[in-house]
Amino acid sequence: MRASAKRLQHSLPLLLASVLAVGMFIGQKLPRYDGHLWVKPASYRLSAAKSPIEEVLQYIEARYVDSVNRLRLQEDVIRLLLSRLDPHSIYLSPEELRMEEEMLSGSFEGIGVEFLVLNDTIQVMSVISGGPSERAGILIGDKIVVVGDSTVAGVGITNAEVIRRLRGPKGSTVRLGILRGQENKLRYFTVERDIIPVHSVDAAYMLDEQIGYIKINRFSATTRQEFMEAMERLVKQYNMKHLVLDLRGNPGGYLNEATDLLSQFFPKGKLLVYTEGRAEPRQEYKSHGRTYFNVDGLVVLVDEGSASASEIVAGAVQDHDRGWVVGRRTFGKGLVQAEYPLSNSGALRLTTSRYYTPSGRCIQRAYKNEENYEAEAQRRLHNGELTDSSVHKIADTTRYFTGAGRVVYGGGGIMPDIFIPLDTSFWTDYYLQVLPLLSSFAAHWLKGQDRSTLPTTATEFVSRYSIPADLSHQLADYAASRGIPFNAQQWQKSRRELQRQLKAHIARQLFQQEGYYRVLNDDDPAVEKALQLLRRGAAPGLK
Numbered sequence: 001m002r003a004s005a006k007r008l009q010h011s012l013p014l015l016l017a018s019v020l021a022v023g024m025f026i027g028q029k030l031p032r033y034d035g036h037l038w039v040k041p042a043s044y045r046l047s048a049a050k051s052p053i054e055e056v057l058q059y060i061e062a063r064y065v066d067s068v069n070r071l072r073l074q075e076d077v078i079r080l081l082l083s084r085l086d087p088h089s090i091y092l093s094p095e096e097l098r099m100e101e102e103m104l105s106g107s108f109e110g111i112g113v114e115f116l117v118l119n120d121t122i123q124v125m126s127v128i129s130g131g132p133s134e135r136a137g138i139l140i141g142d143k144i145v146v147v148g149d150s151t152v153a154g155v156g157i158t159n160a161e162v163i164r165r166l167r168g169p170k171g172s173t174v175r176l177g178i179l180r181g182q183e184n185k186l187r188y189f190t191v192e193r194d195i196i197p198v199h200s201v202d203a204a205y206m207l208d209e210q211i212g213y214i215k216i217n218r219f220s221a222t223t224r225q226e227f228m229e230a231m232e233r234l235v236k237q238y239n240m241k242h243l244v245l246d247l248r249g250n251p252g253g254y255l256n257e258a259t260d261l262l263s264q265f266f267p268k269g270k271l272l273v274y275t276e277g278r279a280e281p282r283q284e285y286k287s288h289g290r291t292y293f294n295v296d297g298l299v300v301l302v303d304e305g306s307a308s309a310s311e312i313v314a315g316a317v318q319d320h321d322r323g324w325v326v327g328r329r330t331f332g333k334g335l336v337q338a339e340y341p342l343s344n345s346g347a348l349r350l351t352t353s354r355y356y357t358p359s360g361r362c363i364q365r366a367y368k369n370e371e372n373y374e375a376e377a378q379r380r381l382h383n384g385e386l387t388d389s390s391v392h393k394i395a396d397t398t399r400y401f402t403g404a405g406r407v408v409y410g411g412g413g414i415m416p417d418i419f420i421p422l423d424t425s426f427w428t429d430y431y432l433q434v435l436p437l438l439s440s441f442a443a444h445w446l447k448g449q450d451r452s453t454l455p456t457t458a459t460e461f462v463s464r465y466s467i468p469a470d471l472s473h474q475l476a477d478y479a480a481s482r483g484i485p486f487n488a489q490q491w492q493k494s495r496r497e498l499q500r501q502l503k504a505h506i507a508r509q510l511f512q513q514e515g516y517y518r519v520l521n522d523d524d525p526a527v528e529k530a531l532q533l534l535r536r537g538a539a540p541g542l543k
Helices: 052-063 070-083 094-105 132-136 159-166 223-238 255-265 309-319 370-374 376-382 389-393 429-447 458-464 469-481 488-521 525-536
Strands: 090-092 107-110 113-118 121-127 143-147 173-179 187-192 194-197 201-206 211-216 242-246 271-276 283-286 298-302 324-327 335-341 347-356 399-401 407-409
Touching: 052 070, 070 090, 070 347, 090 094, 094 107, 094 159, 113 159, 113 429, 121 132, 121 429, 132 187, 201 223, 201 488, 211 223, 211 488, 211 525, 223 255, 242 525, 255 271, 255 309, 271 309, 298 309, 298 525, 309 324, 324 525, 429 469, 429 488, 458 488, 469 488
Parallel strands: 211 242, 242 298, 298 324
Antiparallel strands: 090 347, 107 194, 113 121, 121 143, 143 173, 173 187, 201 211, 271 283, 271 347, 335 347, 399 407
């Protein structure tokens, strides 16, 4: 079970991270201001402390006027300390570390649902086929009101708290109180937790008779295996010749999974990426030469949400002129973190080196100005970089050269070979408010439909199904019932895109993630450009 990710136009992912800082002030002189009182403390001796920080914590714990949580103070100090270094050196509490490891391990132990906290209520958005919740009888659209002996609706519950309550060891059970449809009486289910897979390949299908498409959402411990299984199916069943690899919104993950994937496109010994730091010597990662499937043309789709391992893939493909990079400048996360376990079962992820592409480009963008770093998404949107190709071209002027002599740019992410602007023509306040409701509305609407009247395959659904006018009106009524008043002018501006997104969410309910991406890719400008390039057959840099 994992919280459903909210998408917006394949782009503009959430890049803002909150950093909790603690300010400490220790007065050493008598205050000069009226109303302040300073007294000399009674004699008090500390036990031996290892550092001034530990001394301060001991004074606070022993003598502070109110009770304090020493562990919380320690964590706050650690987070403040790391925030002065770089944006990616972080402290992970034991619970945070466990959740991170679960997401990257390829599986976790839980009940097997995707959920959304909507109107302070946990709503089931998807039930994993064959998983514990499906076996117990839980359905899409059910509202989880009680977990164990606790009411979880109307109490301001967070996604993290939902995950904490629903996950647990395989074989353990959790009792859920469910509100279904228009019923006003709870149904109770006992769900036995099990191992739930977390897939990193969202979709793999053919765009036409020769060109395949694979969407990867992260680089987890199972990415290479999932990718190879997808490749095998596309090559053996459909005779795929060319590939569109979609890394838009992919935040990265394990370096070795990225380099293993890259090895499928290069002969043995090709430099893919190298790392280097003050205390870390240069370490090179090269292709291992174990290529199992022949792929002629290659296009990698990226955007401002593609980071870290995604940028390594795009940078190697571009530097070696192996394929086209299409989209918008990537995030610019090129710092390498080493993980060090801590005595409290948490971990320190400390930046120890930087990533460099084969041509020598440092992927990392500037981060000395913390405020600007955190506001990068808004800055790019406001300065026009996401929507204007002329602004995009001058975002960075450091010149590097590919193997074929093409000029590429570095120092702040990977600049694509071909720019695809972000379409904001339909953005309105109404659109942005309604968009998060589409998953729940699609599930709600489908419960009342005779599915035998709907297309039975994702391909048919994309080509044959259109959102009827009355369904659009139902969506507007649904939004109004949840506190979003109808705005006729903004609806007209956003209507076509809302209908497209709604069709995609219905497809996801019917055909899983592949259905969702089939709908969105059907008229996606980046996918269309990729098809043009691969059908034309020209290598990067050639007209």
